[in-house]
Every structure is written in C-alpha cells, then in structure tokens.
Amino acid sequence: MSAQAKRLDRGGRIDRATPVNFTFNGKTYQGCAGDTVASALLANGVHLLARSWKYHRPRGVIAAGAEEPNALLQLETGAYAVPNARATQIELYEDLKASSVNAWPSVEFDAMAINGWFARMIPAGFYYKTFMWPKSFWTKHYEHYIRKAAGFGVAPVDHDPNRYEKTNAHCDVLVVGAGPAGLAAALAAGRSGARVILADEQAEMGGSLLASTQTIDGQPAAEWVSAALAELATLPEVRVLPRATVYGYLDHNFLTIAERLNDHLPLRARSANRERLWRVRAKRVVLATGAHERPLVFGNNDLPGVMLAGAVSTYTNRYAVRLGDKAVVFTNNDSAYQSALDLHAAGVNVVAVVDPRSNPQGELPLAARAAGIRIIDASVVTEARGGKRISGVQVMGLTANGEVGGSAQALDCDLLAISGGWSPVIHLSSQSCAKAIWSDEKACFLPGKPVQAEVSVGACAGEFTLNAALAGGLAAGAQAAQLADFETGVPATPEVRDPLEQPMLALWRVPSPAKPGRGSKAFIDFQNDVGVSDIRLAAREGYQSIEHTKRYTALGFGTDQGKLGNINGMAVLAEALAQTLPETGTTTFRPNYTPVTFGTIAGRDLGELFDPIRKTALHGWHVEHGAKFEDVGQWKRPWYYPRPGEDMHAAVNRECLAARNGVALMDASTLGKVDIQGEDAAEFLNLIYTNAWKKLGIGMARYGLMLKEDGMIFDDGVTVRLAENHFVMTTTTGGAARVMTWLERWLQTEWPHMKVRLTSVTDHWATIAVVGPKSREVVSRVCPDIDFSKEAFPFMALREGTAAGVAARVVRISFSGELSYEINVNANAARQVWDAVMAAGAEFDITPYGTETMHVLRAEKGFIIVGQDTDGSVTPQDCGMGWAIKKTGDFIGRRSFSRPDTARSDRKQLVGLLTSDPNVVLPEGAQLVKNPNAPIPNPMEGHVSSSYWSANCGRSIAMALVKDGFKRMGETLHAPLGDGRVVSATICKPVFIDPEGAHQNV
Amino acid sequence: MLLITCPWCGPRAESEFSCGGEAHIVRPKDPDALSDAEWADYVFYRTNTKGDHAEQWVHTYGCRRWFNVIRNTVTYEIKAVYKPGETPAGGEA
C-alpha cells in the first residue's frame, strides 16, 4: 500500500507539507505532522492495533482521545519506553517506534487467541472457582501462567533518562478543557484581569470545534478558536497550558495537572524536563471537560472498524482520514447523523444509518435523507461480522416492546460508526465530592451540586449544543471571576445555529436474537473483555452492588477506567436486577482522570534530593582524611577513618585504643542543641526531664532522660546551665527535630503561662570532643585562657573562653568514661579549631574517630544509645537508670511507672553479656534462649542490643535486654544464630571498663 | 492537600503543617490522684469524632506555632482556626 493511501485529498488540520516517518510493529509508515499515531495508522489503512486482555480478540481504534480502551501500544524501547501508551493520544514524531502489546508472535497472528475458543470456560470470576488443587500449585504454576498472560505493556528496565519537575501555582480561575465552553469561560474570566489558567489535554486547543463543521458568528468554528486563543495570548494574567491533563481534583480546591513538555518531539530533540506537575490551588474552578460518546452493545461490537461516530467525524474532518469505503452508522440519537454526513462529504459510501427510533425527524436525519443516505429506522444492528476487520452487520427490526423481530438483513461494510448517546465527563466534578445526579431526560449522569468552589459547563454539564456551551462558558467564566473579586460582566454569546434535535432513545443493550448467554459476545468494557453475559452472571451470583459487579467482572478496571463502558455496564446490571439506573448508582470516580507518569509525581525528590543531606562544618576534613560515613537520620557522620591497608575492624581497634590510652577526637556536631531561655526554664526542664534541674549550678551540666507520657524513654542528652535562666540542651542526633517539636508543643499548648523561649542551635555550634588521658594537655594548648586543672574545671562543668582564638564553650563531659572535653564553637570556625586541636595533639598522635568507636567506647561503660538499646518499650528503670529519676515532683511520664505492667520487677532489663568464647562477637539482634536445643517455638529471654569487639578489654562485649535480667547475674544464655552456630554468654553488669569511674576522676 | 490558615501566617498548604491530633486534652494537674484507667484515658483514649473535630496543628515549616482547628473529619472542611487559649468564632471548642 502506498504511503497514506487512506488520506483524504483535502481538509484536515494535519500538515501535509511535513511528512513524518514512523515504525509500527517493525514496519515503516508515513504520517503527517499533526497526526496522532492512531490517525496516522488509520491513514495507512491499519485498523488492527491490539489484542484484547483475556480472549486476545483483534481490536482497533474505537475512539479519538483519552477514552480509548483498545489501542494501547508499547511506545519506544529501552530507556525511553512507555508502556500502555494510547495511540489516540500519542502525537506523531519523526522516527517514532511503537508496537502492539499482549500479542505473540504478532498482532496479526496471536497464538493466545485460542483463549477465544475457551471463552465459555472462562466467564467472569472463573478463577475464584478453580485452580485450587493441588494446593501447592497456585503460586508456582497456575498463578505464574495467569500473571504472564495478564498485563499489557512491558515496564522499562533501564533507568529513566528524563527529568520531571513541579510547579506550584495559585490562580483565581482554573478552566479545565479548551473546547467551546472552556475557551468561552477563559475569555470571560480573563478579560476581568483575573489570574486564569486554561488547561487542555490536547496539543491543539479547541476540543470538539477542531472537527466541527458548524460556524460561529458566521466563521468556521476553528477560526473562532484561533481568534479566542489570540485574545487569550494578549491577556497577561492568563496562562494557556496545552498538553496538560487536569487529572485530580482534591480537597480545598487543590488540582493536579500533568503537562507533557517533550513527548511530542523526536527522541533526539528532547532535552530538559519531560513533564511538569502543576500543583494548583484555585479560587474557582470551571469544568468544561466535555462528554464521551457511548458505544452501543451488540454482538462482536469490538471488531476493528467499529468506531464511535464522533471519532469517525474527528478522523474524517480533523485528520483527513478515509476510514473505510462502505460505512454503516448505527445510532440512537441525532448527533451521529452528522458523522454520516461527514463521511458522505468525504466521499465514503454510507450504506445506511440504522436507528432504533421510528422515522427520525431531526434536522440532521432530514439532512442525511436529503443527501440520499438510506435510513433504516426502528431497527438495530444485532451483530457485526468479520475477522480482523468488520465486513458487515446484521440488522433487525425493533418491536414496540423492545424486542428484535422480523427478518434480518445483512449489510456489507468495512466501517461501522456507533453512537449510544453521550456521557458528560463528570470525573473531576465527582472527584471534588459532588454527588452525580441521574437525568432521565438526558439519559446520563450529570454533575452534582458543587461541594467545592466549582461549576461545570457545556457538554460535561449535559448541555450538548454549541450555543449552550458558549453561553454557559461565558457566564461561568464571568461569574467565577466575580466570585474571585473581579468586576466584570458576561460577554454576549456569539451567533451559533445548532440543528434542532429529537430526543434520543436510551438503548443500553441491543436485544439479542439469541438466547441469553448464547450468540456472539457483546462487549461493554472492551479493555477488560467484559461482556453483557459477564455482568448478568455477576448479578446472578449475588454480586449485585455495582461495586461488587465491577470487582467481580473487572468492569471499569482498565487504564481507561471505564470511560466508555461503565454506564452501559450499570444499565445492564440495573436491568438484570430489575431496578433503575440511579438505584444501581455509579462506582466512585477517583483520580487519575488519565494515567500519570510516576516520575512526574516523584518529581525531583530523587537521588541526592530524595532527602536533604546534612553535613557538619567539618565534613570536608573527614572526606579529605578518608572517613567512611554512616547515615544517621539525615546526617552523614564519619563512621571510622581507615588508614591504608586497614579494614574497619583494624581501624576501630586503633581508634578505641587511642581514646583510652592517648588522645582522640570526634566531630560531635550532629547532636541536637536547643537554646532554652526564660525565667521558667528550670521549671520547664523539671517537667520535661526525669530529674531535678532547679538546683543545678550555673556553669554546670547534667544528664537528662526524656520520656513520653507512657513512661518509655524518648530521648536523652546533657544540658548545661549558662545562667540562672539560660540553658543549652543537647539531644540525640536523630531525635533533634522531634524533641524540638515536643518541647514547643508542651510550651505552647499546655504551659503557655511559662516564660520560656526555645531556639534550635544545632547548626550554629560545631562540637569537637577531645577524649583520652592526654586530652587535658591538648585542650589546654588550644584554649589558653581556660584553667583546665582538676580543681578549677571539675567533671560536668562548663567554661567559656577561646579555642584557637575563637569564642568557645568547653564542657567537661564524657561519653566514653575517659577524661574528655567537648569544645563548642561557632560552626564557621570549626575547621580552624579542629586543625588547632589536631596540631596540639600531634605529639600524642591524636586520633580522629567515628561513630563506631564512639559506640564501642560507650558500650565499654554501659552507656545506652536511645533507639539502639531502647525501642519505645523501655523505661529508665529497665535500663538501670533509676538514679536519674527524682524522688518527688511530677514530670512527663512519671505516672505511668505505677501501672501494673510497668511496675513489674521482672521486665526486660538492660544487662551486660560476656560470651563464653571471648573471641566471638555476638551479632547485634541475636535472640537469647535458655536451651538452644529446645523445640520451636523456643521461648526467648531477651535480645542483644549492642555488641562489639573491645580492643581495650581484649575480648567481645555486649549489652542485652533480658527478662528479669537484674536478678540473673551470672546466668548463661544461648544465642542460636542463623548460620546454625550457638553462642553462649553470661549475664553481667553492663560496665566492662573502669567500674569505679577512676578514668575521668583525674 | 488541605489549605490551612495559620492564625499568624495566613493560608498555607497542608504540607507546611503537622497535625497533633485531638485538641483540648488537658494534662491532669495531679496525675497521682488518677486511677490507672483515668490516666490511660488521658494518655491513649481519644474521642475520634466523625464530624466537626477540634484538633491541634503546628506550622512546622513556617512560624512553628501551634494552634487549633475545627475540621470536619468527613468533608475535611475547616470551620474555624483559633489560637491556643482562644475559643473558636461562633462555636465551642
């Protein structure tokens, strides 16, 4: 076939001067700029595009837009692949490559079509009734086969080369849809000066007007569109977004728009962002989303060549495609007569219009008749025939009682245009929580009473004439602007003449001449292969709620979400249950209106931007010195500093030994720091912490435990008192933000009378911990104006002075049990001070250490890490920290101690563990049992929370939470490990070094 | 995403805020005077209203201040916003 053999000689909005080459199923074709893949394939006479989900029936293009259920293609390959792309919405570009899905070896000869022969064996819900024996076969065999058979497209394997972005926007009026109603609304609102966003899913604005033969103010409709767009372009507050699908209408007038920025370009021409997510907060919303035409339901209504009448007009008028040589039109309303006229005008032989109504007298039927088109009235198409393309239809009369009767006549055709009337696109209105209302008169659901600040106009409000769309749009646009506080009037409606129409005849299902369940399959949901018989079966089997029917049959579960089929399905169910359509009700409309790329929703929150990375002021030094890093919350903390040839074990041993025998230093800047000031500050701490704070001397520090009201440990840290009413609290690294929120909440909501002010100063201060017997000598050199003598600067004291010439707060505290000082300086000076400490310590071989060594050092002393040795079920008493609880006075969590379960003396308690073999390190997370050989389930006595090789002890050490642990000193427990080993260990006090605390008492 | 009017900063997207749950739960003055059941009621039990619900919010990524909101838990409509210690306009908290 020559290129574009089915392209009409003239007309259409395609750019004939710009041919575009593309590949479909490996074969090269040519279309024009302005084509969709669907229109280009049709222009080449290709109607068979896909195979259906279950029966693998041949399927072609039925619609021309978002409602298309059949023509799903795999677009491109490799990293640029898009599964399930809808041929009716893919704009053609040079070198586009697409292929059919769900067909093997090819869409023309699909081996799985054998399923069609078994159709009777696989009705709706068949899988609930079988595949149960043998029991073990489901996951491995049956399901494996079903999974392979299901699904359409193939997910890409390569990483997406594209980027996606997001924009937040606020507007006075968001207009959804740029057909006649939407354009009119945007004009009326825009002229007021209001900030207007007009979004339309198509590349070209204009909606139905782009295929219309009507005139507006005496001009072709498309010219009115051009003029409207030209005017909108002059309005500075109006933003027009083509290729932008409003897919979600959420609470508080928040709407989401997916704008496709470069999918229409050849692959090589694509750059920057692929899509943009608009997150719009609109004062008012005008919905002008149009209507979808309904298919008619009869045997084999899914054959390629059966198309919606409106789509037939679109392909004929807008894309200049000759869809067939011999067409039949089957309609229950006047609008499809326009399609017959359009085909006729394009030179297609319109064999007949089949209409169930008697003697239709509307303007369009009369025009068709005048054009010499045969009208077979009071009749229906009962069945289509054909293989991979329709070859004819069977027509029968419709009796007064709604049955088919009389003799059948066969008509040959290669195109059948069908129209069952129009369904307003009420998706967004329904998403906004308006409850759809059934209209008997219009035989459709209409948008319900608005719940949010929105209004529906034009066809989506059931106003199907052009005049009503324009007038309604202008009025709604003006009113929306007024409601958003702009002064404006309603512009005059342009002159339009709509043909006088006669009422449609609701026809949800063509009566079948065959007995129920027999005859060829009449499809309702094309994508999911749901037929009339499936819905009747569901009703028969008790799935009578529309939601049950939907779920039992998969009606409306496809990527089109039932845009075409749902209403017919509801009607067939209503009929089966002898109830009305509104009694049957609709399923819930949920976002998305059409599918949206994951990447668009993820946006830039990926990779490094997935979560903020926090680095201390000394990060650069750590990197320069080869540190390995650990993620702690959002922070990157040095984990250990391996020297060449060292593994982690060797590095940590070296660091640990240095801290206890010489001097070592650590960047402790990540600890949370909260500056607390005010005359009630001490009283506040009294309530927040478990211990007493009023008597803490100025210039002194104290350790505190923070609980939740349930009595469980929440955070801990050291707080220093700088002045009578001034404290600085430290928190755990990971807990800083939640502690800050926690403190603020109590202050603001429970104790607003307290005069306390909180400031997070975590990032303001850098903290350098200098640890070890030689630390005093080092810090003395760095801070010459501070007296570090034992008497002048006792343990748990704070001194202010300078470090390397920088104002510093130095605190003598210890998380290692060694003599130790923490130097706090402005973060900007951190490097200078750190370098000075390193220089001062050089002669002692001062050793930087990371979190791993910090963990070992503190475990050697039995100090807990909140979140590692505690887990939200651990009280201070469980940790042996009753000493940190004051005897009198209230604090948060105290009352919970006396609850029966919390007051038990045999709770899980924090103890030490020494393995029988000192060289074996228990894995953290090991569970402890009395008898490792006991049968499963083997009761657990506790678990290992911390465990290390201690170079200082020359053996392994561990901490564990053990039931009634305090009373079980000396008892041996066993840890059965995943690799089959059992490690035995004896319970001891969790202090492994210097139990008297002599090291820091120097 | 809800649109919440911070009493200090004005209307902002929900993503700037954190919800603190039911409002007006007062910490007992004398916890020792309570039975375990009464204490549990304060710590754990919630009214969980279906309908107009008084709840606490904090403008986490803004002024970091806490305030109260009356919000319908079915329609999600926000009926009132008021500062701690205030009563909502036109209704009881």
Next chain:
Amino acid sequence: MKFSIFSIARNAMSYHENWQAHWRNPEPKSEYEVIIIGGGGHGLATAYYLAKECGVRSIAVLERNRIGGGNSCRNTTIVRSNYLWDEAANLFEKSMQLWEGLSQDINYNVMFSQRGVLNLCHTLQDMRDAARRVNANRLNGIDALLLDAQQVKALEPLIDISPSARYPIVGATFQPRGGNARHDGVAWGFARAADSRGVDIIQNCEVTGIRIENGMVIGVDTSRGFIKGKKVGMVAAGHSGVVAAMAGLRLPVESHPLQALVSEPLKPCINTVVMSNAVHGYISQSDKGDLVIGAGIDQYCGYGQRGSYNVIEGTLSPIVELFPSLSRVRMNRQWGGIVDVTPDACPIVGTTPVKNLFINCGWGTGGFKATPGSGWVFAHTIAKGEPHPLAAPFALDRHISGALIDEHGASAVAH
C-alpha cells in the same frame, strides 16, 4: 454448589445460567445467638469460624452497605507474619497458617500467592532491627531470612542497590511464605462459606444503636429494626469508635485515611512484595499486572476515604528511588481507606466492660493479612465469652495496665 474446574465445565454447558448466588440476601430475623456488626473480611471470617469451629447455629452479619466494601477492598493485599514480638508473631502466624489452606477450606480461590515479602534495610540500625526480628521469627517457628543487597537484587532485578543511593539498600529480611492475595475474593469467599453454613449476611442494614440492659448487651437497633442478640461482636474497622460509642465505650483508637494507588497493568516485573520502612514505600504486582503501591497514613483523622496529595507524592518518590526504571510507568488510580490507629500499632481483640459485647478493631494498616486469624480468635472469644489465648495479649485493658506490644517502635513495619 462446590466450585471446581468440573463445576465450571458443567455450567458452561448450560451457558452459566445455573450458577446460584454465592450468598443469600435474607431478611433479618428477630433474634440471633450472635450478631456481628460489620461485613468486612474480619466480620465475615468471624461468622464463618463461629459456625464452623464453634458450633454456633444462629449468626447474623450486619453490614450497613455492601460486604467487603471498606478496607477489605482498599488494601494492598500483603500477607506476612514476620512480626517482632511474640504476641503479634503468634497471632499473625496463626493467620498465615489459615491462609495456607484457606482456598481449599472455603472452596473459593483467594489466590493466596506465597511469593515472599522483602523488608528492606537502609542503615546499620535497620540491619540491627532486622537481625533481631529474623532471629525472633525463627525461634517462633516463622520462616525468615536475612539477605544482603546482592541477594535482594537477585530476587528483584529492577531494584537499585547502588551504594551511592541516598539511602542505599544494605540488606533485607525475607519471609518466603509471605505474599499477597486477592482482597475482594477473601471477603466474598468467607461470605459464601459462612452463608453455606447458615449465617445470615444482611447487607444494607446499618446498626444505629446497641441496646444494653443491666450491663449486658441485648441486641442492636438497625435501619431495618431492632434485632435481638445474645452476643454482639463489633468488627467495624474505620468506624470502630463510632460503633463503640453506641455502647458508651471510648477507645484508644483514631481513624486515619490510608491511601494506595495502582499503575497501569504491566507484564510481570516485580516478583515479590517489597516494603521499605525507612523510605516509606511498599510495592507488589497484582495478578492482573497492576503495580500495587501503599502509602503511609495521612496525619489527620479522617473518615472521608481520601487523603492528601503530598502523601501520594511522598510515596512515589521512594518507589522510583528504589526502582528507577519504573519512573516511566504510569499511575492509573488512587484511593483511600480508613484505618484504626492504636498507640502500639497492634489490634484490640476481646471483651468489653459490657457483658456479651465483644470488640475487634485497631488493626491499623495491617488488617488484611490478619483476616482469617482475626476471625478465628474472635470467633472463639465470642463463643467462649473469654479471650482466645492468642488474643489475650490484645485486650482493650492493656492500655490501662501498660502492657502494650510496641510493634512500630520495634522495627517491624506496621503494614
């Protein structure tokens, strides 16, 4: 009619016109031995086991709308039993064992697919928690493996284990017996099986009041009149507090929206169920081909069955971060359920201060996997009037005694 390949073949001969309703739609009787409030999976399972295991003859399930219309049909269908604490592990393992024979027991294929559940670890603390949980699972007789990143990659080829990721995958726990099932089918299958044992499933029957005399329940007022009941079980997830309030009870429960979403159907590309607590996302692929993705709960209380968009965005970025090639896959639909959130992320099952009134709620984001187990222990609890041993730790009064079972504080993801 027993379901099998043969019954399908036989019915195919008669053009499927002879299938019977899977459950009757009876008028409510004036009195029942046991009334179950709530026709979700848990309520229907309770009724089934009451009839089958406990010999109760007269049972009604009252459902204000349609059966299986709440969380039963809104969840992400994950089944696993790898909980940390003994109490939770025992309960969910009981459920797992029931799942393993469920299709055959109720003669309805619920498509329980033991494809395995991965819980990813991203930090050293994640790995500590994972090891703790895996060791505990094994000692409790629950299958559990600790995997390294390479082993994760072998199971899920599309996952990104590069060490340069913001939160690199350092390992995972794996429960091979875990997986997913067809959620609707579970409610329907239990309904059919319960109905066949004489349970009256009464849809469109809203309970409007619970009548109590002398501290004892005597029946319920409904939109279809008063129905006497010797015992009443409340199983109304999402509305637990609303129903309990009819009996004058307050609960340690808040109702929050929980959202989920699906992609368009794809050929198989995700083999297991993948969950990541640290980056807040979980994903599996349905037999139909949809990627099923669950979010965390919305922060506010809500009965609207919908949540906020930032939660959806915050769910998809971790998914794309974990599976970068899914970036071009498209999201088809999103929805929300209403989940009962308890202080310790564990359910409440047992007696109430009102005699013969029983409660089953608080399953949070993880109720689906519990469906058979929840029904089993609740049926026995109702029948005997005292908690089933597996349910005893989940008594309402643990919030008073302090005996909470802190599953979310303790590493196990709460889904």
